[in-house]
Amino acid sequence: MSFITRGFSGRSRDRDDRLPPGQTLVPDFPVLSAGPTPEVDTAEWEFTIRTESGVHRWNWDEFMALAIEDVDTDIHCVTHWSKLGTNWRGVSLDTLFEHVETEREFVMAHSYGGYTTNVPLDELLGGKAWVAFEFDGEPLEPEHGGPARLLVPHLYFWKSAKWVRGLLMMDEDEPGFWEQNGYHLHGDPWTEERYW
Amino acid sequence: MSEAVAQRPESNAPSAVPPSAALRAVPRSGWHVATVASTRRETPNASRLELDVDGWPGNAAGQHLDVRLTAPDGYTATRSYSIASSGTGTRVTLAVDKLPDGEVSPYLVDEVRGGDMLEVHGPLGAFFVWAPDAAAAGDSDGDDTGGPTAGTRPVQLIAGGSGVVPLFAMAAAHGAVADSTPFRLLYSVRSPDDVYFADELQRLAEASAPLRLDLVYTRRAPDGWPSSPARITREVLETAVIPAAERPRVFVCGSTGFVERVADWLVELGHDARSIRTERYGGT
Numbered sequence: 467m468s469f470i471t472r473g474f475s476g477r478s479r480d481r482d483d484r485l486p487p488g489q490t491l492v493p494d495f496p497v498l499s500a501g502p503t504p505e506v507d508t509a510e511w512e513f514t515i516r517t518e519s520g521v522h523r524w525n526w527d528e529f530m531a532l533a534i535e536d537v538d539t540d541i542h543c544v545t546h547w548s549k550l551g552t553n554w555r556g557v558s559l560d561t562l563f564e565h566v567e568t569e570r571e572f573v574m575a576h577s578y579g580g581y582t583t584n585v586p587l588d589e590l591l592g593g594k595a596w597v598a599f600e601f602d603g604e605p606l607e608p609e610h611g612g613p614a615r616l617l618v619p620h621l622y623f624w625k626s627a628k629w630v631r632g633l634l635m636m637d638e639d640e641p642g643f644w645e646q647n648g649y650h651l652h653g654d655p656w657t658e659e660r661y662w
Numbered sequence: 663m664s665e666a667v668a669q670r671p672e673s674n675a676p677s678a679v680p681p682s683a684a685l686r687a688v689p690r691s692g693w694h695v696a697t698v699a700s701t702r703r704e705t706p707n708a709s710r711l712e713l714d715v716d717g718w719p720g721n722a723a724g725q726h727l728d729v730r731l732t733a734p735d736g737y738t739a740t741r742s743y744s745i746a747s748s749g750t751g752t753r754v755t756l757a758v759d760k761l762p763d764g765e766v767s768p769y770l771v772d773e774v775r776g777g778d779m780l781e782v783h784g785p786l787g788a789f790f791v792w793a794p795d796a797a798a799a800g801d802s803d804g805d806d807t808g809g810p811t812a813g814t815r816p817v818q819l820i821a822g823g824s825g826v827v828p829l830f831a832m833a834a835a836h837g838a839v840a841d842s843t844p845f846r847l848l849y850s851v852r853s854p855d856d857v858y859f860a861d862e863l864q865r866l867a868e869a870s871a872p873l874r875l876d877l878v879y880t881r882r883a884p885d886g887w888p889s890s891p892a893r894i895t896r897e898v899l900e901t902a903v904i905p906a907a908e909r910p911r912v913f914v915c916g917s918t919g920f921v922e923r924v925a926d927w928l929v930e931l932g933h934d935a936r937s938i939r940t941e942r943y944g945g946t
């Protein structure tokens with residue numbers, strides 16, 4: 467349906483192959499939140515994975531004792547902002563799921579503050595997702611999801627649940643908070659799965 | 663462990679929006695061709711755009727849309743804009759602030775004129791909305807048990823600059839149906855010239871379902887104003903916001919930095935985080 471907009475020439479032509487359609491490069495860090503930023507103390511922080519057979523838990527110290535990876539990646543926010551070459555440290559979901567047995571194929575990520583977002587399990591495994599607690603060499607700020615957030619950079623960034631506190635395994639894919647409020651169930655930036 | 667227990671988040675849960683309520687509140691979004699019916703200066707730095715949107719399904723107060731501009735060589739730029747109007751019609755009002763080095767806002771503020779066509783996608787966002795009849799449905803914070811009925815919870819709107827756009831839509835929707843819910847708007851502007859929807863807000867403040875309007879001037883106050891210009895502080899929030907004890911539903915909109923500061927202070931002042939809904943426009 468696209469047509470040329472009269473009188474618009476646009477500012478930049480620094481199109482970069484790493485930039486998905488409809489995205490604009492931004493130097494600062496985009497923030498998408500539906501409410502106030504929760505303050506979460508690492509002394510009380512806990513991360514859980516809940517399956518049909520039980521709950522796996524890590525407190526902050528246990529979590530920090532896991533294998534930590536450096537991640538260099540681009541991030542794409544549904545509000546049309548992208549940031550290239552961001553640097554994170556976190557624990558791979560492959561590590562977290564190493565001893566988790568489950569038949570369930572879908573995940574609901576739960577956050578402090580009550581937010582949820584849904585992701586299929588196979589989108590989280592195979593080196594595609596982390597629970598990140600450091601950004602650019604600094605502890606992750608609360609505004610950006612600290613102390614720890616999910617990092618699923620190949621999907622729009624709302625899937626990278628800020629203030630993450632646990633994953634619930636589900637039999638069926640169900641919409642989380644963001645998805646119930648209009649965002650796409652899956653959220654691939656390369657096919658512009660922004661809204662339903 | 664039982665599924666029901668597992669799925670219930672253990673802490674406060676804004677996620678308790680039942681899908682049915684969300685689906686009912688929002689018409690399905692899609693791409694539409696909008697024809698610019700008129701434009702006018704809203705403030706020295708902003709323009710108001712009236713759009714006739716072909717096939718627009720209507721929108722709730724507080725929703726936004728995406729505008730996509732396409733250059734002759736196919737290059738596109740897309741940005742989000744809140745909708746200042748609500749209801750079932752196909753006429754949609756936007757108000758856009760010009761960022762000096764911006765790519766899209768200077769075009770929308772200075773270049774666009776009547777008869778131009780724009781591509782828009784929407785309506786978008788089902789959480790940052792207010793509707794009179796659906797105050798109950800929209801009141802999905804899940805924290806209402808035992809409290810006064812949802813419709814009677816007062817509404818506090820807090821705007822920074824162009825962040826007033828969706829909040830004006832809410833206040834106007836409230837005024838249009840003479841809804842009895844108490845409404846109050848705290849609006850931070852640079853100077854008296856920078857007030858968006860100044861006449862409309864004045865009329866709403868004098869109407870039968872009144873809106874209480876509190877202005878904060880950050881750069882220049884009107885002559886004789888009791889306080890000198892300053893940014894909103896926690897103390898201002900303490901005096902010019904419906905107290906937490908009255909359990910207002912609070913909507914905060916503006917630049918990311920403004921929203922972060924205000925929302926943090928509201929929580930410090932005892933407002934339930936689940937009652938605070940935010941829209942962050944970007945910037946710092």
Ligand SMILES: Cc1cc2nc3c(=O)[nH]c(=O)nc-3n(C[C@H](O)[C@H](O)[C@H](O)COP(=O)(O)OP(=O)(O)OC[C@H]3O[C@@H](n4cnc5c(N)ncnc54)[C@H](O)[C@@H]3O)c2cc1C
Nearest residue numbers: 741742743744757758759764765766767824827943944945
């Ligand atoms: C849901 C939503 C609703 C919005 N509604 C409105 C609206 O009703 N009216 C309106 O005027 N704007 C609104 N915005 C902001 C709008 O989408 C654009 O970001 C804004 O118009 C700037 O675009 P630009 O192309 O002119 O500037 P760009 O070329 O994109 O940006 C120039 C620079 O300014 C910074 N910047 C981007 N946005 C802002 C900002 N809001 N404040 C300060 N600095 C910023 C960028 O980081 C960049 O460095 C909304 C944003 C969102 C997410």
